[in-house]
Amino acid sequence: MPSAANHPHECTVFFLPGLGLDAASVGAIAAAADPRLRVVGIDLLDRGRAASVDDLADTALERIAAEADGAPFLVCGHSLGGKVAARVMARVLAGTERVFGLAGAVLLAPSPPTPEPMPGDKRAEMLATAQGEHLSREDAAAFVAANVAAPLPAEVQEAAIDAVVRQPASAWREWLTAGSLEDATSLVGVLDLPVVVLAGDADEALGADAQPDLIADVYPRARVERMPGVGHLLPYEAPERVAAVLAETWDAIRTAAPVVPAEWGRVIASSRVDVAVRRTLAHRAIADDRDRAPRSLNRGQVETLRALAALLVPQGDGATIDLATRIDDMLAEGGTDGWRPLGSPADPIAYARGLDAIAAVWPSEVVEQRNLVVTLITDGIDADGVGADGIRSWFEDARNDLLRMWLAHPASLARIGFDGFAVGGTAPQPAGWATIAAGERETWEPSELGQTVVEDAA
Amino acid sequence: MTGDHRRVTDHPGMQRFDLDEVVDVVVVGTGAGGAPLLARLAEAGLRVVALEAGPDFAPSEFTPDELESTKINWMSERLSGGDDPTAFGPNNSGYGVGGSTLHWGAFTPRPDARDLRLRTDTGQGRDWPIDHAELIRYIERVESDIGVSGPAHYPWDPARSYAYPPVRRNGSSDVMIRGCDALGITATDGPAAILTRDRDQPHYGLRPATLDNGDIHQGDRFGAKATTANTYLPAAVAAGAEVRPDAFVHGIERDAAGKVTAVVYRSGGADHRQRCAALVLAAGGVETPRLLLHTGVANANGVVGRGFMAHGGVQVWGTFDEPIRGYRGYPSSIISEDFVRPDDADFVGGYLLQSLGVMPLNFGTQLVRGAGLWGDDLMSAMGEYPFSAGVGMNGECLPDDRNALTLSDELAEDGMPRAEITFSQGENERAIDRHGVAVMERILRAAGARSTRVLQRSCHTLGTARMGDDPADSVVDASGRSHEVDNLWICDNSTFPSALTANPALTQMALALRTADLMLAGR
Numbered sequence: 001m002p003s004a005a006n007h008p009h010e011c012t013v014f015f016l017p018g019l020g021l022d023a024a025s026v027g028a029i030a031a032a033a034d035p036r037l038r039v040v041g042i043d044l045l046d047r048g049r050a051a052s053v054d055d056l057a058d059t060a061l062e063r064i065a066a067e068a069d070g071a072p073f074l075v076c077g078h079s080l081g082g083k084v085a086a087r088v089m090a091r092v093l094a095g096t097e098r099v100f101g102l103a104g105a106v107l108l109a110p111s112p113p114t115p116e117p118m119p120g121d122k123r124a125e126m127l128a129t130a131q132g133e134h135l136s137r138e139d140a141a142a143f144v145a146a147n148v149a150a151p152l153p154a155e156v157q158e159a160a161i162d163a164v165v166r167q168p169a170s171a172w173r174e175w176l177t178a179g180s181l182e183d184a185t186s187l188v189g190v191l192d193l194p195v196v197v198l199a200g201d202a203d204e205a206l207g208a209d210a211q212p213d214l215i216a217d218v219y220p221r222a223r224v225e226r227m228p229g230v231g232h233l234l235p236y237e238a239p240e241r242v243a244a245v246l247a248e249t250w251d252a253i254r255t256a257a258p259v260v261p262a263e264w265g266r267v268i269a270s271s272r273v274d275v276a277v278r279r280t281l282a283h284r285a286i287a288d289d290r291d292r293a294p295r296s297l298n299r300g301q302v303e304t305l306r307a308l309a310a311l312l313v314p315q316g317d318g319a320t321i322d323l324a325t326r327i328d329d330m331l332a333e334g335g336t337d338g339w340r341p342l343g344s345p346a347d348p349i350a351y352a353r354g355l356d357a358i359a360a361v362w363p364s365e366v367v368e369q370r371n372l373v374v375t376l377i378t379d380g381i382d383a384d385g386v387g388a389d390g391i392r393s394w395f396e397d398a399r400n401d402l403l404r405m406w407l408a409h410p411a412s413l414a415r416i417g418f419d420g421f422a423v424g425g426t427a428p429q430p431a432g433w434a435t436i437a438a439g440e441r442e443t444w445e446p447s448e449l450g451q452t453v454v455e456d457a458a
Numbered sequence: 459m460t461g462d463h464r465r466v467t468d469h470p471g472m473q474r475f476d477l478d479e480v481v482d483v484v485v486v487g488t489g490a491g492g493a494p495l496l497a498r499l500a501e502a503g504l505r506v507v508a509l510e511a512g513p514d515f516a517p518s519e520f521t522p523d524e525l526e527s528t529k530i531n532w533m534s535e536r537l538s539g540g541d542d543p544t545a546f547g548p549n550n551s552g553y554g555v556g557g558s559t560l561h562w563g564a565f566t567p568r569p570d571a572r573d574l575r576l577r578t579d580t581g582q583g584r585d586w587p588i589d590h591a592e593l594i595r596y597i598e599r600v601e602s603d604i605g606v607s608g609p610a611h612y613p614w615d616p617a618r619s620y621a622y623p624p625v626r627r628n629g630s631s632d633v634m635i636r637g638c639d640a641l642g643i644t645a646t647d648g649p650a651a652i653l654t655r656d657r658d659q660p661h662y663g664l665r666p667a668t669l670d671n672g673d674i675h676q677g678d679r680f681g682a683k684a685t686t687a688n689t690y691l692p693a694a695v696a697a698g699a700e701v702r703p704d705a706f707v708h709g710i711e712r713d714a715a716g717k718v719t720a721v722v723y724r725s726g727g728a729d730h731r732q733r734c735a736a737l738v739l740a741a742g743g744v745e746t747p748r749l750l751l752h753t754g755v756a757n758a759n760g761v762v763g764r765g766f767m768a769h770g771g772v773q774v775w776g777t778f779d780e781p782i783r784g785y786r787g788y789p790s791s792i793i794s795e796d797f798v799r800p801d802d803a804d805f806v807g808g809y810l811l812q813s814l815g816v817m818p819l820n821f822g823t824q825l826v827r828g829a830g831l832w833g834d835d836l837m838s839a840m841g842e843y844p845f846s847a848g849v850g851m852n853g854e855c856l857p858d859d860r861n862a863l864t865l866s867d868e869l870a871e872d873g874m875p876r877a878e879i880t881f882s883q884g885e886n887e888r889a890i891d892r893h894g895v896a897v898m899e900r901i902l903r904a905a906g907a908r909s910t911r912v913l914q915r916s917c918h919t920l921g922t923a924r925m926g927d928d929p930a931d932s933v934v935d936a937s938g939r940s941h942e943v944d945n946l947w948i949c950d951n952s953t954f955p956s957a958l959t960a961n962p963a964l965t966q967m968a969l970a971l972r973t974a975d976l977m978l979a980g981r
Contacts, residue, residue: 274461274679276521312832338531338547342539342878370833377830400826403836407822408525417844418818420785421522423671424461424679432669436787438629438847439780449844450781 009038010259011072011103011250014064016042016088018079018108019175020135020143020164021235025078028156028239034247037074040067044084048168050175053113053184056080057087064088065098070265072103074249076242078235079206080175082110086188086218093191095279100269101260102282103253104194106246107222108234109206112214113184117205123176130172140164149202149231160236188218193286194256195222196249198242200230207232221289257287258319258411263446264419268410272422272431272444281410281421288322295332296348301355302328304362305398308355311366311373313402321412326405327351327398337400341393345386350394357383357391417449461518461679464662466555466691466701473505473700477732481505483977484721484734486707486749489557490966491950492740493686493694494600498974500697507700507732508691509723511745512554514703517688520560520677524819527676529553530560534870536744540861541882544768544916545827548675548820551744551919555703556687558742559963561675564651564683565790566606567810567960568597568615570798573854576956580806582886583856584955587927587936588972596968604684604967605657605665608649614795622654626670628787630847633778634813635792637849637905643897648793648812651684651964661696662688672785672815690967705730708874710737710753717945718755724872736945736977738938740970743919743951747863748877750923750933756940761933762923763863767957768881768916770853772891773814773824774898775846776907782847784815790850797851797897798959805889807854810959811898814848821846828913839911849901851894855920855957856886863922881916918962923952937980938973949973 013033015026023041030039042063049055064073077085085105092102129139140161144152152160197215199208206214208226215222225245230237260268267273268281294302305324313323331348344350361381363369375381377399380392406412413421422444425431434442434454441450466488475481482504485492492508499506512530521527532551538544552558571590576583586593601621608620624647627635631647638645652674657665668682681688691701702725709722711731718737722729739746747763750756792813799808818840825831825839861882865875883891891914899910926932929941934953940946949970951962958965 274521276526277523280521280523280526312836314833314837316837336533336535336547338528338533338551339536339538339545341543342537342880346535373832377832396827399832400823403822403826403840404525404819407819407840408523413818416818416840417781417783418785420672420783420817423522423669423673430461430669430680432671433786436626436628436670436783438632438778438782441781449783 010036010254011074012038012040012067012069013074013076013246014040014042014067016044016060016075016077016081016084018081020167020172021078022046022163022166024159025163025235029235029242032240032243034243034250037246037250044081045167045171048170050171051178053083053087053179053182053187056084056179057091060084060088061091061097061099068099068101068269070101070262070269072101072253072259074103074246075105076108076246077105077110078108079232080111080180082107083113083184085110086113086191087184089191090188093279093282095275095277095282098269098271100265100278100282102193103287104249106242106249107195107197108242109199109203109232110197110215111180111206113188113218114214115183116180117210118180127173127176130169130176132169134165134167134169135172137161137165144233147232148237149200149229152236156236160233190220191218192220194249194253195219196245197222197224198227198234198245199224200227200232200234200237202230203232253287255319256290257285258315258321258409260285260410261414261446264410264414267419267422267444267446270422270444271427272425274424275426277421284409285411288325290322290325294328297328297331297352297355300359301352304355304359307362308358309402311369312399313406315406321406321409323402323405327401330401330405340397344390344393344397347397350386350390351398353383353386354391354394354398357381414446419445419449462681463516463518465514465516466687466695467514467703469692469695472695473698475505475507475700477730480733480735481507483736483738484509484732485738485740486721487557487740487742487745487950488555488686488691488701489552489559489740489742489950490686490963491970492557492738493690494967494970495738495740495949495974496699497690497694497697498971499977500694500699502978505698507702508694509705509707509721509732510555510701510703511706512703514555514701515560517677517679517681520679522673522676524548524676524817530677534872535876537866537876537878539878540880542916544879544881549917552742555691555701556685559685560677560687562963563675563790565812565961566601566649566651566964567793567795569593569958569960569965572799573807573956573958573960576807582806584926586955587925593965593968593972596971597964599971600964600967604651604689605653605659606649606651607654609647613644613646620649625650625652625654625668625788625791627791628784628815629782630784630813630815631787631791633776633782633847633905634849634901637901638794640904641900643794643901644796645792645794645811648791650788650791652788653682659689661692668788670787672787672789673817674789675817706872707749708752708872710755712755712943716943718943736947738947738949740949743922744863744877744879746948746950746952747922748865748874751865752874756933756942756946758942759930761931764859765857765921765924766861766863766879766881767855767857767920767954769855769918769957770809770851770887770891770894771915771917772895773848773850773913773915774895774902774910775848775913776902776905776910777842777845778847778907779845781844783844784847785817787815789815797894800893803893805886805893807886807890808959809851809853809890809894812850812852814850816848818843824913824915828915829911847902849898851898852959852961853887853890853894854959856884857921857924857956858884918951920951920954920957920962923948924955925953926955937976938969947973947977
């Protein structure tokens with residue numbers, strides 16, 4: 001259910017509802033949402049199945065793929081929908097889905113990938129209410145009342161009860177007896193992307209006190225925000241705050257990473273692209289965590305590398321890739337390009353010594369910084385244990401590494417007009433080129449790539 | 459998922475030899491040198507085992523992403539020095555069953571007769587101790603074995619024919635043809651080991667016609683490009699050879715008389731010893747001399763590693779008004795042999811020209827390393843990428859003993875000392891470069907380029923265990939056999955006495971068949 005606004009949006013929010021709820025439960029959040037966000041509620045339980053996380057993720061991904069437009073998107077999962085969101089994100093990042101643009105998540109009292117902590121008597125009690133085709137209105141009302149910190153306004157409460165009554169009881173039964181008990185840790189893995197977790201202080205099992213431990217192993221970047229006077233039904237109890245956090249999260253992401261244009265996102269999501277390529281590009285599109293502890297370099301060296309990167313590979317106006325963090329990752333993982341100049345020490349040592357030597361003489365004026373770059377390219381400078389020739393050689397490697405890290409990002413590929421990764425793919429017949437002549441492009445290609453349009457062979 | 463899922467070692471009937479069995483021949487390496495030889499020896503009934511350092515990839519595991527695709531390259535660092543350090547990694551190396559044919563450009567010019575008698579004709583460089591006509595007979599067999607496409611009429615060798623029509627011309631092909639036509643330079647569709655029609659490859663099955671994808675240097679997922687993994691190696695395995703992937707050879711054992719008795723290789727973290735009656739090193743122009751220097755074998759005269767050669771591979775790129783997007787289509791479809799012996803040369807030897815499309819990271823790396831760009835200049839040059847068409851050369855390189863491969867004090871991850879390669883161009887190479895750059899700039903300007911840019915580079919690793927008749931001045935004889943250890947042969951680019959203007963892989967495959975025949979004849 002897309003929001004009514006016709007405002008051109010920057011980002012889509014795919015909302016995955018909690019147990020007993022459906023797409024309509026995002027209504028108040030959508031109404032309060034920043035107009036740059038398109039909010040799309042996804043029904044998860046209407047098919048009556050919830051026996052496994054992948055059952056629900058299948059449904060979610062089918063509907064997300066139908067609604068996705070290639071532009072960035074956030075996943076917003078509530079409770080049960082939070083567990084599904086984790087699996088949805090893992091599958092999107094694995095490249096197996098015809099979806100591209102995952103940028104981050106806002107999770108509302110999410111059920112964790114581990115078996116959900118739920119007292120046995122509560123589980124039995126809920127199961128007892130779900131024996132028919134639907135919950136009775138009384139049981140639904142009791143469920144809503146038990147999950148809020150304070151009574152909801154009458155109109156809101158009625159809407160919540162309506163939603164609960166609408167869901168097939170079979171979905172309740174399957175979730176309570178199987179889906180919520182599934183250990184999905186290995187299906188989810190570690191999801192290293194921007195995540196905010198909102199949780200009420202009046203929610204017991206999935207509240208603000210419990211969440212930090214539940215999510216620590218899954219979301220290394222997650223920030224948990226405690227919501228005073230809020231229970232478990234955040235979409236009904238605190239829709240304005242959820243909407244505000246969605247906008248804040250999107251703002252943080254769009255200032256931390258370049259955006260892959262929607263037309264390019266659609267190509268990456270298409271069957272012309274191999275699973276492995278989509279996986280690689282999906283990971284590279286995630287905004288860098290500029291505050292995280294460096295893995296190979298130290299913080300000062302990362303700062304020096306950032307300053308150099310701004311001069312050597314200037315990314316222009318707008319959000320940038322944190323090339324220094326990506327090189328630090330490369331060094332930590334032992335990545336190389338297969339050779340190095342004779343006389344230059346191994347990369348992690350060369351980087352550390354080179355950056356320290358540069359930091360020691362780094363001028364404050366940009367003009368002088370540029371002069372220093374020229375000196376580094378032509379002569380090098382002396383560093384601890386490495387002569388000027390060695391630093392000059394390393395500096396060529398470093399300039400190349402910075403360019404490699406920049407060019408690897410899908411937004412950079414879009415910027416230089418390269419869609420040659422969209423060959424092969426997942427269709428029964430591998431994708432090749434209908435036209436390879438200058439000036440011509442095919443119908444599936446981004447519009448800026450050529451004037452003359454040629455129908456593709458398929 | 460699409461892509462070819464066949465692996466060489468999936469063959470259900472593949473022989474497995476016992477480690478203690480003295481097999482007739484162990485071949486180290488499965489690329490353009492090892493694989494044809496392996497197939498020929500197996501077909502003749504010999505018990506043969508090929509040891510490959512890298513894994514046995516299914517083609518469907520290849521990826522067009524230029525960072526991820528380096529799994530098919532030898533990525534353990536080589537140390538590169540001299541005035542003109544040559545690049546390794548994605549340039550110049552292979553890893554995996556198929557060796558460097560997994561990533562090769564499949565450009566298959568034939569060697570020119572004049573290049574084989576360079577010293578006789580010019581007094582410089584070295585002659586090949588091999589008759590050109592004999593080599594061409596083997597070349598023709600290779601072309602038939604692997605499937606080569608090319609023009610109906612080859613201007614510089616009218617008698618020649620190709621089994622498959624040429625690959626489709628892309629934007630940069632049209633540019634080079636246009637420029638050459640305007641200048642009266644002969645250029646035409648080049649020979650390439652790229653299928654333009656479906657082919658039933660013996661012992662392999664269907665290899666489909668090309669999809670015109672530009673990512674062949676990252677590994678062809680569909681099999682239109684010939685590799686040894688979809689041609690000679692399946693034939694070898696069908697004939698009784700064993701291919702053992704993930705087997706890194708680091709030791710050679712010999713008896714009191716100096717004859718090789720076994721090789722020692724690491725696989726799965728443990729050392730294994732395969733006994734053998736003869737050994738063929740086919741690990742390439744870097745790993746073969748590295749192993750010889752490390753083991754101290756076949757180097758009494760001190761020639762191993764000396765005279766390293768790399769082809770001049772300078773490129774000139776022009777910027778055009780309309781999008782060329784040369785990443786579509788076979789990247790180097792046009793050839794000119796007009797400059798194999800240019801009339802106005804101030805150098806000996808010559809060069810080939812080819813049209814160039816390129817993947818973006820390769821382009822960007824050369825802007826940084828080859829043109830020294832940084833900052834706004836670099837970014838605006840990257841912005842011109844889709845509007846760029848290139849012409850590149852493959853130029854003769856004279857052997858010079860000051861250019862050498864030696865061992866470093868530093869150990870690589872595999873436990874052996876790293877290879878150090880020192881390379882400086884001589885005056886002849888610089889003169890070829892100058893000539894080539896001037897011609898390429900004229901071609902691009904004549905085709906309408908608004909501006910041109912020169913990117914310096916070199917490629918291929920040649921001559922580090924050279925072939926020759928003089929045992930004091932070479933490592934192997936004309937058959938590829940060690941002068942010093944009579945059950946040791948070398949079959950890879952390290953034996954090249956001179957560089958040739960032709961790219962080396964086709965010639966290498968022919969040399970492999972020839973060495974195999976000579977090994978069989980000597981039994």
